[in-house]
Amino acid sequence: MNLKQKQQKLELIAPAGNLEKMKTAFAFGADAVYAGIPDFSLRVRINDFTDTKLKQAIEYAHKLDKKIFITLNIFAHNRHIEKLPAYAKKLKKLKPDGLIISDPGVLTTVKKNWPAANIHLSTQANCTNWQAAKFWHEQGVKRVILGREVTIDEIKEIHRKVPKLELECFVHGAMCMAYSGRCFLSKFFADRSANLGDCVQPCRWEYKVKSTKLKVESEKHFINPNGNNEYFELVEEEHGSYILNSRDLRLIKRLGELADAGVSAFKIEGRAKSAYYIANVVGVYSHVTHNMQHVTKSEIDFLYNELQEKLYHRGYTEGFTFGNGKMAQNLAESHKKCDWEFCGQVIGIKNNEKTLYKIYIKVHNSLRAGDEIEIVMPFYDIIKMKLEKMVDAKTGEELEEAHGGQGKTVIIESDVEIPEFSVLRRKI
Incomplete structure (x- = not known):
């Protein structure tokens, strides 16, 4: 390269x-x-x-x-x-x-x-x-x-x-x-114009196709949009098909x-x-x-x-920049599953003792004592740590678990200085 x-x-x-x-x-x-x-x-x-x-x-x-x-x-x-x-x-x-x-x-x-x-x-x-x-x-x-x-x-x-x-x-x-984002599907389906910044993303919706031209081969479903023997494969899951869903x-x-x-x-x-x-x-x-x-x-x-x-x-x-756009659609699902979860974001840091820092974390989703987490710091520097102990930032109470829906901010201690805005993640 x-x-x-x-x-x-x-x-x-x-x-x-x-x-x-x-x-x-x-x-x-x-x-x-x-x-x-x-x-x-x-x-x-x-x-x-x-x-x-x-x-x-x-x-x-x-x-x-x-x-x-x-x-x-x-x-x-x-x-x-x-x-x-x-x-x-x-x-x-x-x-x-x-x-x-x-x-x-x-x-x-x-x-x-x-x-x-x-x-x-x-x-x-x-x-x-x-x-x-x-x-x-x-x-x-x-x-x-x-x-x-x-x-x-x-x-x-x-x-x-x-x-x-x-x-x-x-x-x-x-x-x-x-074409370059100039879409009218949102306006047609929901009366919200994508060209005025109000797109509801119909391209990510689930669709089911019914057609008299439907052909079944080996339990795979195809439609023929052009009548020229070039069949368009539809991959269907339990919710439907994603016939307009572009990859990222x-x-x-x-x-x-x-x-x-x-x-x-x-x-x-x-x-x-x-x-x-x-x-x-x-x-x-x-x-x-x-x-x-x-x-x-x-x-x-x-x-x-x-x-x-x-x-x-x-x-x-890689889209059209380094190809012709083939394989740019994800017909099977609206998004790929991810095995990692966003746990929290660092919102402050204070010196505790000579070798320790107090790290203030706004919780997203959840954090639990004993979690093995990764902390992603600026410029994608990563440290791994086990969450031995955390306390409620307001009450000082030691917590076994904290949830983002509760609006919790917790404090953990670290011998490494972890910058503000760093994010925490955990493998699910």
């Missing part, structure tokens, strides 16, 4: 569904995050940001010398355009590091009200060729977030033809079955090739995902991104398997 490092600094960009997830992403090595408020962002129901929290997020990022990009990536209607000038002026005062936009009307309106804004073209704009990239660059776009449909050879050509344009691409996370993207072994092709920013999908997901995925990718010259093949193989074994996912694919 070619891991030649580009001269420019590679940027790792993580999702931020709320302030705590943003802080976790930065702690685990993200150089930047992307976030937005529901009115103009393609995340509505799982978006915790308000104007006040966005201001706090920008200030926090800049104190760490990190970046935050604000999503304005809806496909706007007239009612959105009417509200946009005031919001653009508000953002100008807050000084985020860039705006992610997909709609030409939004781009034009923002530029009128904030001419110096750093504009990034959203992947929803499905920029898949160098001529389109050149066009957007001429409109004032500084960076294009490439469509997931673009191949590695096309990335090379785009960079060669438009060398001053920054290129960003997704390297990990969920993928939409629609995983390009951890390809970062060097992407950098050599001209990509300067790697992006992780998942504003709706948990802090555990953010910590693990950002930790894995930051370990490789920020050590391109020194990371070994065995290290990358280890991290590749960690993504496979320690996280819930829908099966993985």
